[in-house]
Every structure is written in structure tokens, then in C-alpha cells.
Amino acid sequence: MQKIKNIIFDYGNVIFEIDFRIAQNALAQLGIPDVDTFFGHKGHNNLFDLLETGAITTAEFRDGIRSAAQKNGLSDQEIDAAWNSLLIGVKPQTQDVLLQVKEKYRTFLLSNTNQIHFDYIMQYLQDEFQVPDNSHLFEKAYYSHEMKLRKPHVEIFQQVLQENNLEPAETLFIDDSPQHLVGAKAAGLHTLLMTENPANLGSFLKNNGINF
Numbered sequence: 001m002q003k004i005k006n007i008i009f010d011y012g013n014v015i016f017e018i019d020f021r022i023a024q025n026a027l028a029q030l031g032i033p034d035v036d037t038f039f040g041h042k043g044h045n046n047l048f049d050l051l052e053t054g055a056i057t058t059a060e061f062r063d064g065i066r067s068a069a070q071k072n073g074l075s076d077q078e079i080d081a082a083w084n085s086l087l088i089g090v091k092p093q094t095q096d097v098l099l100q101v102k103e104k105y106r107t108f109l110l111s112n113t114n115q116i117h118f119d120y121i122m123q124y125l126q127d128e129f130q131v132p133d134n135s136h137l138f139e140k141a142y143y144s145h146e147m148k149l150r151k152p153h154v155e156i157f158q159q160v161l162q163e164n165n166l167e168p169a170e171t172l173f174i175d176d177s178p179q180h181l182v183g184a185k186a187a188g189l190h191t192l193l194m195t196e197n198p199a200n201l202g203s204f205l206k207n208n209g210i211n212f
Contacts, residue, residue: 004190004210006166007101009138010151010175011111014194015098015201016090016121023086030082031069038068051114054145058115084120090198095129097202098137101212109134109141110160110173112150112180118143140164151175152183161187172210 012018020040028035038045047064050056062079066072101107125131134141142160149156161168168188175181176194184191196204205212
């Protein structure tokens, strides 16, 4: 990939390990029926899209979970614990790789996330690595709930390109979700499907021609 000058990274399961099955089990324990349809890697209830684009508040999201589970007595803490259960963590070597890549490429983060996960992850980074956020790893970090847009919509990619004067033909987008690559391709980006555990990000990049 000799033409690549810029890399846009997804966060979940590219950098930060997540496990949808754990969250599915936790949501099922809350009483959510047909949880595979309600919340899956390749499809989910619109409640999650609304949360990830900041179209509903965290309180409205929690009420949506209570309604789906038909349990009005579920506490905020119970819901947040189930929702955050998919967040596993990030390895120190993965962050080291990102710092090395940043020295050779303009790097950006583009994550579909939400205020509940965002707050949890920021606290995790402070506790584990004594850093306030991800800003030291990238030129700029973009989060869907702040942008009011989410992947795979082409507009979210176009915004990142335009704000940073990036040439699509010189820009690579890496994500673990095939459906998100569709929007990136529509914006003219090169794309790469992450097929490794995030702990192996360094070798994955080198095996795909990203040298650092």
C-alpha cells in the first residue's frame, strides 16, 4: 500500500477488544427476548442506532431496555453493567503499535459508540494507562454519538475526509464489520477488514503492507 498516507481506524475489535456474546448473554439475563435479533454484530434494534447517533439520551435508552425486557424495575446500574459487559480492554502493545504507526502516517479514530460506553472506556484508560482519552494515539478521534452520524453512512466518512483535507485515494479505513466497509468504499476510501484479535494489530498491519 505505497499510496497510503492516512489511516482511519475503527475502535471495537480493531484496537479495543469487545465480545458481543457476553453482552447478548447479559441482556438476555435482564429479560430481553430473542436477543440475537435485538443485539447482534451484523444487526440490532434501532434503539442502539439512536443511542450511537445521540438521537436519544442515555435515560431514554435505559427506558427502552426496560420496555424490551418488560421489567420497569431494572436499575440504571443493572442496565449499564449489562451494556458495558461487552467491553474487554486494550493491550499495551496495541497502543504502542498505534504510536509507531502515527509516526509514519496521519492516523484517525472513527468509532460507532455511545455515551455509556464512552464514559466507561475513558475511565478504563485512566485506570489502566493513566491517560485521559485516546487523543495521544491519533491526530483526531471521532465518535458517532458526538458527530450525530454513524457508520456505514457515507456522510460520516466524508466529514472526516473534509475536516482533515484527506485525499480518499490516499486513505485507508480499517474495520472489523464488513457492512461498515461499504460506506467507506462509497466515499472512495481503501478498506481493510480486520480479521485478527486486536492484540495482533501490529502483525496484521505489516501482513497487509502497512509498514511502520
